[in-house]
Amino acid sequence: MSTVLKNFDTWKNFLGERVKNAEQAGLSEEVIANLAYEIGDFLDEKVDPQNASNRVLKEIWDVGDEAERKTIARLMVKLAKKNA
DSSP, X not given: OHHHHHOHHHHHHHHHXXXXXXXXTTOOHHHHHHHHHHXXXXXXXXXXXXXXXXXXXXXXXXXXXXXXXXXXXXXXXXXXXXXX
């Protein structure tokens, strides 16, 4: 996973594949967005950003409240789907 986090394009592709798999498994967009939020929270607490793009996302995540973080998570899912 650490190599995935070092390159933002690799991260988007990785996330896109996971979103596609979740959709194929029948998970709703709402469930996927909630999972993205939980993953974002985990990454914020446990993973040091490995590149400038991820650092910016972390800084935005850190200043956002819960509703804003959920919006960020939904947007990341949309971005991932676009790149899948």
